[in-house]
Structures are given as C-alpha cells and as structure tokens.
Amino acid sequence: MTWSGVVAASLLVGCGGDVSTEPSVPMQEQQQQANTEPTGLPEIRLDSLEAIPLDSTLTNKTRSLVRAKLAQGQAQFHREIPVVDDSGLQVILRDTGTNGDETAGDQVFSAFASVDFVSHQATQDRIVEFQQQNPQEQLTFATFDNRELVSERAVTALSRDVFRPGIPIPLFPVGITKAVKPAHSLVINAPSVVNDPTRTYDPCTNTGNPNGVWTFNHLMTQMANTPMTGISPSAFTEQWLREWLTPQNINSWTVAPRSAMSTKVLGPWPRIGSQLDMTKSPFKLVAIVNRLDLGKGTGPAGYGGSGAGELRFVFAVVDKSSGGCNMRSFMVIHEYGVPKRPCPEVKTWAQQWLALSGMALGSATYNAALQNLTQQVVMANAAPAKPNGSAINQVRSNEDMLDPRWELREFRLGLAPTPSLLSETTTVLTPLDYHNNTALLANFINANTPAILANSYSVPLTYASQPFLGSNPWMLSPATFWQAPGVTNNNARHKFSLNTCSGCHADETDTYFMHINPSGGLSNFLAASFPGPFTVADPVSGVPRNYYEMRDRAQHLYSVAHQSCIFRRFDIALRSPH
Template sequence: MALASIALSSVSSACVEPQTESAALDDSSVRAAQGYARNPPRIEEAKLEFLSNEASANARLSLRYAKGEVEALTLALELEGEKIVLRDDGEGGDLEPKDGIYSALIGYDLAAEAERRQRHLDRAAQLEPRVTRFAGRDVVERVAFDPGALDFVLDGEAVSPAQLLELAGALKGSSLTVSSGPGASVAMAATTDPEKTLAIRDLAVTRDTQRTGVWSWDGAKCSFSGDAFGDHGFSRLMEEMSVGAGIAVEDWTADWLRTWSVPQVVNGDDLSAEVSGLSEVWNRFPQLSSDGDPYAFNDVLDMNQPPFQLVAIVNRVDLHEAGSYGGGAGELRYVFQLVDPDSCAPLDMTVIFEYEVPRSGCSQIRSYAQAWYDLDDLALGSQDYLDALAAITEPVTAAGANPQHVAGSALGQLRTNSRILPWPHYAGLQWHMRAFVHNGVALEPAPMRMTPAFGYEYPDIYTSAQAIDDFIDAEAADILAGTYDVDLLHPVSNDPFRAGFVPYGHLSFTHYSPYAAGEVVYFDPYVSASATVPAGSLPGSMNWWGMERGRFWGSQLADPEARHVFSLNTCNGCHARETFDDGGTLYVDHLSYGLSRSVAGAVEEPAFMHMRLRDPVDAGPAIFSRFLTGTDDGCVTASGLVPPLGSETCTASCCPVGDPVHGPDAYQYHYDDLARRGQALEATVTNSCLYALTADAEHVALSLSAGH
C-alpha cells in the first residue's frame, strides 16, 4: 500500500484591526514580519504521509504555499498545542531543499479527528439540520446537511468517521486523501441554540440581579436593583479597566463621558462638542456630589446605579484569527443600552464593550469555543448555566486579563452608537458612532474600523457619484476576496481616510446647486421628478440639512458587487441601508440620497441598532434585527435557493433587503448572521488544527474584513 497522504485546499486571506498576538511563536521571523495570524498565507496543497502506526512522529506533513506567500526557509506553526517548524532547507524531515514544499515530522492523531467529526454527525442526526451557504455574509441557499461531506477517502474509497476509527491504529502504508475538509469548503451544520451559545438575551441572564444591575417598571415607578458591580455589570466592566490605570471607576467613567464635552480631532476628522447631548446622558446618573450645573460635568457619579441596562452578551469566536500562526480567539462583547430612570424607557444610545479574548493558538481557540459550545447542554437560565457563562466571561473582562495589552486590559475597543449625544441641533435625526481604546490612563477616541471618513461619501451634485467610488473600483478584487483594508491614510492622496466617527441621518451642510431655489432632484438615477427644497434653502444652493445621508457607501457608478460588500463591511452600511429596509418610505419634508424603493410589501425596520431593549426595559428579551435572525425564514424554494429576484413579495418572516443603490429589481440580499456564526462555531470545535490551518486564509478573509 502507498504512503498515506492527506491533500487539502485553501483559498484567500485578509485582515482588519489588530488583536494582540501570542508570543508563543515570536521566533518565527516570517510570521513576525508579515503578520500571518491576521493574514495567513494561502496553501495550495497539504499532504500528510503516515510513516508508522506510533502515536508520535508518525507522519510527514508537507505544505505547498501559493507562490510568493512565504519567503523564508523555515516557518513556525502550532498544531494541537505543539510547536513545529516547517522547513524547506532539506533538514528536519524536509526531503528537498528550496523546492517550495515545507515539511516537518509530526505526531498526528487521526482518531481524535474522526471522533470530533463523529460527535458532530451524532448531534446532526438528532436535529436533521439544514446547512446555510453564504457568499460572504449574504445567504445563498439552504440545503439538507450531507453526512457524507465529512467522510474520509481511504485508498480511493469513502470511509465514514466511525469506520475510520476502527482502522486508525493501522494506517501505515495506507493512502488517505481529503479533497475538501470541514472548514475548508464543507459548511458544518449548526447544532447549538444561538440564544445559549452566541447571542444571549434571555432575561435570566440580562436581568440576573446577582451579576448585573437591573432597571424595572412597576406601572408607576422605575427602580433599580441588582449589582452593577456583578460579573456582567456595567460598573464592573468599567472598574476592571480603571484598575490597571490606577483610577477610581467614577473618575474613569466621567473622563470617558467628558470626551463629548470638548471638540476632538481623530485621524483628521473633527468631532464636535456635544454639551447638550452629553447633559442628557450625564444627568441620568445618580450623583454622590453635585456642582448644581447640568452642563459643567464636575459631579461625582454614583456607579452603583448607572443608567444602563444589559441588552445581550455576545460570543464572537467567529472572529478568531489564524490559530496555527498564534492568532487570537476572537471577541467577547457586552451590549448595554441607556435607560431613562424616570420612565424605564430605553433611549437611543448603546455602549458595546468589545474584548479581544486573551487566548491564542489553535488548540486554545478550540478549547475556548468548546466552553461556549458546552453551554448548549445546560438549561438556559439555570444556576449551572449562569455559573458556566460567568466562568467563560470573567477571565476575559478581569483586570490584568491580558498582560500584553495596555494596562493589562483585554478591551479591544469600546463603541458607542447614539442618537442622544448629537442633540439638540439635529433634533433626534442623526446617529453618531464613536470608538474608544484604552490608552493606559483613559478611554481615548479612536478611528472606526473599515469605514472611510464621511467626506468620501459626499455625492457629486450632477452625477450622484461618491468620492469612494474610485477606491471601490480600484480595489474591487481585493474587496471581494476580503483582502483589503481602509487604512488611516488614503492609498493615492495620502489624505486622512479612515473615519474618526460615523454619522447617519439628516446632515447639516449647505452646498452649491445648479437648480433653482424652488426645485432640486433626488440624487437617485431612477427618479427624475424634482422635489421641493426644505424651507430655509438659499437661492442657488441646496440645503443639505434636509438630506438623509450616511446610509450606505458607493453610487450606481461603482462596481455593484464590490460596492455592496464594501458598504456592508462599514459601520454605517451594516447598521443602515445595506441590512435595514426602509419600507419604501421617505422622511416627510426631507430629501433622501439614494433609493427608497423596496421589495413589495417590505415593512420599515428601525435602523442602526441590531440589538435593542423593549419599552419599558423589562417588557421582555431584547429585540434582534432580521440581519441577525434571518430574512428568509419560510421563503426557501424547493431548489434551496432564496426566491428569485422580483418574483416574491414580503411576508412577516420572508423579506429580502433591496439594494440601496440599484433597487430590489436588480439586487436583493438575504441575511442570517447568527446562522453563519453558528456554523463557524461548529467548525471551530470540530476541526483539527491541520484542517483549520488549510481553511484559515478563507476564514480570516470573511470574518475579519468587517468593521463590526
């Protein structure tokens, strides 16, 4: 029999904001120089030759990387917790120097690989799940799960994981080939409840008085109970960040809020002072001492009763990096929403704590993912569940969780999404998103991820072209592959490029117009009728205060597919018109930049918050957007494809989102991001490090090219 060989394939690569990388593989000069954890090299072929039936050093691993991806003659990797060094210098198991094939002698436990696959098959058999196929984040089709997709091919014949387990001790001389493995091109069926393992909004968690602060309405009065310094409490999360800086939590929080009281400049973007809006937030905190001036912001805040309610705890292990190159385990997120302490009504401001999980390497990523996966076996809201959840989150949020980060905090960024703070000059018509990073002494405003500065969305008054169109067209191939970035500086002009903040709504600008004062056309290639300019416009100009903007990126002149992917990956595109349908409505007395036509029967969905509390805040679990929970439930055709364009109308559970630039007759999009994340969780706990290695480039390109 021939030597056993496993051949696997891989695709592309990408990167976004930096996560702290593991020091475990720092002696790999190639990885240190090129950042393979976030931009893994593409593998064209991987082969495993079984040399014996022993448990250690029983196989030769050989990898052929795509041309130009690796230049050094050695490359360090982590496989199943063991460090190996691939060589192309004719040493240490490498057969031929400088032939482009990197090799190492390793111990490979094929039985463990087969056991993980069999566990997945056993769970899937009980649930009869369907597999959702995605193009990026867009749903393409749902098909029945095929157990045969996880078969091995032994000596040219399909062998199930159960059958292979019987042969695992006698592989020497056999030939094992895999054309596509889990995580490479085979989508794993999601078998866990996302409400337990991915996005937890159950009231037993979000209103657990032992672990977080809770606001409640009794029909006449809004009151606070619980522990804001508990495991999941707003004040505890703030305090754990402040400890490393040696600052009291009330001062830490106050300093963060005061960033809105003075103008800021972030990567060339001017962030205006929002004193009146800040007053709306600041003065909802109880105060241990007050200066009597609602606009001075010198009071001492009482962090025992912060006006924020926990909305959800979110597992983003799908954002993990390339583990075999020392990459991190993704993110843990906490979402809070501002509450009116008088009425218990949720207000238009969310605060998202985004932690970079301080575990790295393939085996640690899988172990961390397994802890989330195991929550599915516990009753949601039970004491066992609550304790297990806290055991996962506390090591991530605790002070000193990541000694390699500033002040030991694992916080990647803190993000705000508010229609309260830009007030009163926009009268509730504009949202702002800001990001903050821990700089060692404070939470400092920082550039947004994957989102250009607002000026690049500014449309040409004659053609409606956006300044970003040229970038989208020039980078179209990389955008579709997930290998682009929105850098701090524009690649051509060298001007500031990445946004210092993200606005959405009715934006205040006056701009020259070729039209008379009484008429102006929509910036919409499909609409030719003129519209009345809002009152107050100057002759010969357009009053841009009335223009609804910041809803998406790119015009009808840009490459349509690349435009959609680019826009979806931005902060405001994902929180606005790329994922939320406006139901065909226009704001009264306001012009709209872009299309407002929707799929027939579409109902307007409140934009800009994918997770939001009910009114009052204790009325039930948080509301999730259809982008998260799915737009195509009940409308899958017999072929498995989502409904053909233009042939379906919306129902309560089946309603695609029409393209904001070209309209629903040209492009429609279905989403189900929790399903995508669920399948990624399955792959993470099932794949061996070898299979994960071959899929890393494709995974990183998809998961890390988004700004949210």
C-alpha cells in the same frame, strides 16, 4: 525520497524515529520565511488538506506527512502554506521536492507535522450520528466570503477503514450547527440572564446587584484598574462621557459635541459628593455576545491558527431626564479581545461556550458557567501587556438619543495624551462621511479592487493627500450605504460598504441602525436561522446578497470545539468587526 518511501521508513523506525532526511528549520527562520511574502496578498485558501499517519498507532499527536493544495488562482500569490500542528508547533508546507514533498512544482505542498486523529475519528462518528437522527437532511458545510454565504458542500463521514498508517486521510472542517443553540452560546439576550438579580442591575427598578459581575459598574471598575492607574472608576467613566461635550479633533476632522450628554446622562446620574455613584449607573445590560468568529485567522502570525475573537457586552442607556425611566436608543458595546492564543486554549474556550448549549438557559448552572467565562476576560490584569492591563479592544456607541442624527463612535485605551483613559478615535474601515459619493471614493475603490475583493485591504488615515479614515459616522436614514459614480466593480463597492460601520448598520444588511436594540431584540441580519439565509438586495445592482450570520458563527464554534488545530488553516479572517 518519495512520500511512499518516507512512510515505509517511518513505519520501520517506529514512534521515536526521525523520518526527515533534512535538518529541521529553526523556528525563528521559519517565522522569517513565513513573513517574507508581500503584504496585502489574499489570505491562503485551501482546495484540500490530507495527512498520512507515520506512527503505527493513531493518537492525538500522530506524526504525519501533511499535504495540501491551494484553491484555484492562489498559486500565483503563495509559495508556502504555514500551519499550526497538534503539538502546537508552527510548520510550513512547501512544494520544493524536499522534506517529505514528493515532486517540486506539482502544486502539492507538504511537510511533517503532528495531527490529532482521535478528534478526527470522533468527528466522523458525530457525522454518522447526525445522519441517523436526520435521515432526510444532508449535512453540509457552508463557505462564506466575508459575511456572505457563497456555497455549500456535502459532508459525508469517512470510513473507519481509512484511519490506518500509511493511508492518505482527508482533513476537512465540519460544523454541525444543530448542536449549537445561538441563544445559549452566541448571542445571549434572555431575560433570565441579562436580568439575573445576582449578576446584573436594573437602573429603572433599582433591583439586582449594583456590583454584579455583568454590570456596567463592574466592567468599568475593572477597566479603570485603579491599583495600576490611580484613576477611580468614577473619574474614568466621567472623563469618557465628557468626550461628547467638547469638540474632538480626529484625523483633521472635528467631531461636534452633543450637549444632551449633560442633561440626559450625566445630570440625572446620582453622585456621592462630586463623584458619580457607579452603583447607580444608567446603563442596562441587554446582551452578552460570543464573537469567537472574529478570531478566524488571527492565531500565530501567518500560520493559519485562529484566536479566540472577542467577548462583547451590550448596554442600553436608560433616560431619567424627564422624571420617568425609559430605555433609549443609546447602545454602548464593550468589546474585549479574549486573551487566549495557543490553539489548545482557544479550543477549550470554544468547548466551554458550546457546553452552554446543553444547559437550561438562565438556570443557576448556566449563569454560573457563563460567569466563569466572562470573568476570565473582563477582570483587571487579564491582559497584562495591554493598556491598564485590560483585555478591552474598544468601546463603541450607537445612538440617536443625544441628537436626531444617528451616530456611531469608537473609543480606545492607550492613546496619547491620556493612555489610561478611554479616548475617541477613528472608526474602523469607515471613511469620513463627506467622502461618500465622491470621485475620491471611486478612485480608492477602483485602485484597491483586488485587495477589497480578497479581504486584504485597509482604509488609511490619508488618501490622495486628504484625510480619509473617518470618525463618528452619521446615518440620516436606513438607506445609508457607500457608493460613488465611476466605481467599476460593484462587488468591490458592496464589500467596502458592508465593512463600514454605517453600511453594516443600514442598507447593505437591511438593518434599521441597530443589530441589537434596547430591548435585546436582534436585527433580521443577525437573527436569521434555519432554513435561512437572510437575503438583501444590493442597493446599487439589486443582486441578492445572502447572509447567514448565525450559521457562520455556529459552524465556526462547533469546528473549533471539536476539530484539531490543523483544521484552522481553513479559517478565513473576517474583514469587518461589526
């Protein structure tokens, strides 16, 4: 049956009819089929997506024939296009000439699915409103390749006349970034928030609430989850900090101790008996960060959904070792995986963050709404299946307070032999420092160039029988980046370097070690706003690299908050977590 015949049959049957002439594919079989493609393939990128309503009335769950075309060059990699529809079902679009697909092998992938046309129509109204309010400005949607801005396309509202049964209706993502205030909804560093006396504590002035919901004390207490683990927050915290005082063997590499941890952090920290007084923590909150963008493409496995990303708290250590109290360049970042997975939950989460852009920053209403969001994530047992029941993904540090050599470290729960404690581990996507500028690195980049360019690679523990994935990357100067003689594709080198901890925090983004500093200030890479972007010369080729980080995050937030679940098929997962 052709698609036109399917549409006609559906309209005759009405809302309760089954338009398919084939038996539905069981969900377990669909999942198995979706996962049969080889790993390491480039992520699915769409050229176009459209839906033909089959119901006589367009609703938020309209039965539709959904059709998609892959972007140029994708057909050689992908035989199926999995999506999550607006009923929460996992659906596979195929080019087999069956189950609604008109012609096998014509590069049009089709399947029956539910589509939310109510939100799609509302989005068109918002486009019209934007155009009326900004008559001299063309609304565009930006495309990013990992972190780099590569193109923009004009966005024009669809006519209301298009929204009729039996008519192909284009589906395309829209992100009206002017509706998003980054300082309210993305990177929150306003003094009226991070110094809120009922929710935060200032260890230099001893003011605020030492048990507040945004304090280091509160976060570590919830992470320790004493009723589950039997470990006190004080013991949990001190064990973590003492990892700096002893050599750590990580992937056959010895991480040297930094003895100043004892004199500059643990020594001055007041105690109650032998226990650290958690209400006198030397960690000062400087920012709360919504990383919804890290959820791109991490929804139901392979189906093009998106998760809710991460929630991050950024703290700076205050130094009282010399009798004064000074904010130092020792940043600690708590990075929580937001425990929301089904698309409706993620959409509600995004809507709540977007709503903050309409509130007075730091007002009682704003801070209460932000607290409601953060508490959903940081409380004990927010993620029952994870170690300690904590939603924490990792804790990272970025400092040169303990040693003149700038160093980054990463810690996780769940690692042997102490799974309930934070243990140092490898740093994501970053090789051991001594591999930089070596033939081994060149060999790895050259051998993996297609996967690196497609953002589908990983950095293994070992490569060519040598320990490869690193820990505690050092940066001796802001000119740090990854390179090696013999690399044949500089774009692959650039992407690889940008995705490392040390490359991202230095020359690839023209950053001086910190994207958020002890005063809450943002790097140019992070702060770039309209008219943007922030342009950095490639450290090897000199080619300009255009970054527009806040636009990417704002665009994604707006789209997730306002557009239907099926639009998440356009999302491309970020490779770098930085």
